[in-house]
């Protein structure tokens with residue numbers, strides 16, 4: 001499967017934006033930026049385990065049991081009935097209007113507008129988790145002065161989408177996986193298999209993985225990265241110069257508490273990964 005033809009001659013560069021948002025972004029990335037620079041430029045400790053797919057160091061030991069996270073293929077369109085546990089209040093800080101020169105980031109709320117994604121026996125739906133987190137990520141990015149678009153799973157704007165980054169947010173299965181070692185818990189990040197901008201997307205994946213792990217204290221569940229992730233359809237819809245990544249933010253069964261009760265941490269981990277990437281990419 002080949003990615004679409006190049007619609008841009010080179011990776012976008014960004015002009016400096018307002019002083020206050022830049023200061024805020026530096027505060028945001030300070031917790032994980034140093035680790036990312038070490039990761040990307042090979043200065044990481046030699047003893048750190050490395051993900052075989054992305055090549056990034058792993059925060060915790062590699063799991064040994066494969067997990068298939070295929071979500072139901074076709075479900076009725078979601079109705080507005082978020083699970084009660086997802087009633088997390090949004091940040092109260094008012095977004096500042098981004099300048100036209102501010103970096104643009106697309107955030108896909110996985111399954112939104114298409115299907116429910118995974119479901120738990122009590123009715124907890126993946127799409128509701130994804131949407132709640134995606135909204136918070138967009139709000140926080142806008143507060144930092146970025147342009148941020150909230151996108152549906154098959155949003156028409158994804159066709160040829162040009163931005164400084166696109167991140168699609170999903171949650172993992174609610175199944176038990178009793179033989180998984182370690183248990184079906186943790187997150188993972190992936191970019192497209194046949195990237196046209198591999199170095200840039202490696203940086204995006206590394207930033208997301210390191211910052212998300214640092215913020216949530218979850219481990220990278222590397223061997224459950226699926227075909228569906230590395231050939232994810234969004235990657236073939238966006239402009240092939242737009243760096244894209246998909247993040248599975250945790251398992252709906254074993255990570256249920258953080259996915260439903262601490263969506264602020266989940267969202268902040270993603271924001272920090274994005275800011276790390278954007279600011280590390282600046283000339």
Ligand SMILES: [Zn+2]
Pocket residue numbers: 071110111117118126170171
């Ligand atoms: Zn999903």
